[in-house]
Amino acid sequence: MAGETGRCSCPGCTEPPIAVLRGSGERLCTRHFTASVECRVRETVEGGGMVRDGDIVAVGLSGGKDSTVLLHILSRILLDCPVRIVAVTVDEGIAGYRKETIRAARSIAAVLGVEHIVVSFEELCGRTLDALVGELPMHPCTICGVLRRRVLQTAAGNIGAARLATGHCLDDEAQSALMNVLNGDLGRIARTGIPDAGVLVPRIKPLRSIPEKEVTLYGIVQEIYTPLPECPYAGEALRSDVRGFLSTLEYRRAGTMTRLMAGYDRLRARVGGCAGAGRVSCPECGGPSTGGRCRVCELLGQAGRR
Amino acid sequence: MKVRLSPDRIEDVAVASATVEDVLLMLGINPIEVIVSRNGALIPEDTMVGGADELRVVRFVHGG
Numbered sequence: 001m002a003g004e005t006g007r008c009s010c011p012g013c014t015e016p017p018i019a020v021l022r023g024s025g026e027r028l029c030t031r032h033f034t035a036s037v038e039c040r041v042r043e044t045v046e047g048g049g050m051v052r053d054g055d056i057v058a059v060g061l062s063g064g065k066d067s068t069v070l071l072h073i074l075s076r077i078l079l080d081c082p083v084r085i086v087a088v089t090v091d092e093g094i095a096g097y098r099k100e101t102i103r104a105a106r107s108i109a110a111v112l113g114v115e116h117i118v119v120s121f122e123e124l125c126g127r128t129l130d131a132l133v134g135e136l137p138m139h140p141c142t143i144c145g146v147l148r149r150r151v152l153q154t155a156a157g158n159i160g161a162a163r164l165a166t167g168h169c170l171d172d173e174a175q176s177a178l179m180n181v182l183n184g185d186l187g188r189i190a191r192t193g194i195p196d197a198g199v200l201v202p203r204i205k206p207l208r209s210i211p212e213k214e215v216t217l218y219g220i221v222q223e224i225y226t227p228l229p230e231c232p233y234a235g236e237a238l239r240s241d242v243r244g245f246l247s248t249l250e251y252r253r254a255g256t257m258t259r260l261m262a263g264y265d266r267l268r269a270r271v272g273g274c275a276g277a278g279r280v281s282c283p284e285c286g287g288p289s290t291g292g293r294c295r296v297c298e299l300l301g302q303a304g305r306r
Numbered sequence: 307m308k309v310r311l312s313p314d315r316i317e318d319v320a321v322a323s324a325t326v327e328d329v330l331l332m333l334g335i336n337p338i339e340v341i342v343s344r345n346g347a348l349i350p351e352d353t354m355v356g357g358a359d360e361l362r363v364v365r366f367v368h369g370g
């Protein structure tokens with residue numbers, strides 16, 4: 001039987017709802033759901049003073065759902081602003097995976113009429129991720145994370161960007177916060193209290209208040225969500241545990257992730273830059289470091305020795 | 307009621323009438339981790355389903 005779907009919560013709207021927002025309980029149709037997501041992202045961008053007139057905003061575009069949605073929303077909400085958006089895709093050099101996602105990235109940038117550049121690990125680090133994984137003992141995602149951040153920074157700096165936007169959503173941020181706590185990584189918590197210490201281009205995360213489910217749903221209704229192959233390097237074990245655990249808690253106690261982040265942001269602001277948590281410049285490359293050689297130089301130096 | 311979980315996994319769930327949320331829980335799926343459509347139309351988790359409905363459950367992959 002086709003059950004009653006009811007109506008959208010927006011006054012006067014007779015369209016069927018496609019989603020119930022967990023925060024407010026609102027039941028929204030496609031049009032009002034889209035508007036709600038865009039409105040919350042706009043509030044994050046404006047409230048956080050993330051973008052100023054005249055800025056060049058680099059947008060990390062992996063071709064996956066979150067960054068694709070980010071680029072789509074930014075290109076909409078910044079449409080009338082004197083801001084130049086440049087999408088930046090990093091080719092890590094992962095055989096059998098990256099080709100397809102780069103193709104997806106190119107096509108979404110073209111559809112949105114956004115400038116797009118592709119930069120590779122090979123150009124900037126002299127090696128593909130696949131090669132590095134064979135040379136280094138650490139988890140592929142650790143190597144990839146360190147180098148991707150640097151490659152994005154360098155590319156954003158080269159185009160004169162004032163901001164580097166990434167597609168991290170509420171779930172990603174909550175997972176990282178909880179992982180730092182579970183790892184007892186007080187240094188990282190204190191360091192990220194001054195988020196852009198030492199970096200060339202300050203980062204912004206316009207989707208940080210949007211749950212991953214809503215990001216995905218937005219992608220589906222805007223017809224920009226295409227399921228792509230998963231990265232062959234399985235993610236960090238702790239993150240996938242934390243992900244499952246947090247979504248169970250979020251299901252049982254709606255708002256868990258939002259409350260966690262509100263508290264975590266306050267904590268970080270208080271402890272930001274505490275003794276010993278500052279950043280210095282790497283003596284080799286001048287990039288940000290927590291003391292001595294930066295992790296990029298350390299990784300590449302170690303790979304070169306093997 | 308047919309519930310398509312992936313191109314090659316279809317479950318037959320015998321319920322006369324239940325919410326999408328109940329059906330997902332019966333299948334051991336956290337409603338937060340999926341998006342559901344019925345006969346091609348996206349529906350919220352509190353929607354009543356059953357009988358000859360065909361549900362499609364999209365579990366989104368992480369990242370990107």
Ligand SMILES: [Zn+2]
Pocket residue numbers: 008009010013014015028029030031032
């Ligand atoms: Zn509506």
Ligand SMILES: [Zn+2]
Pocket residue numbers: 282283284285286287293294295296297298
């Ligand atoms: Zn360095």
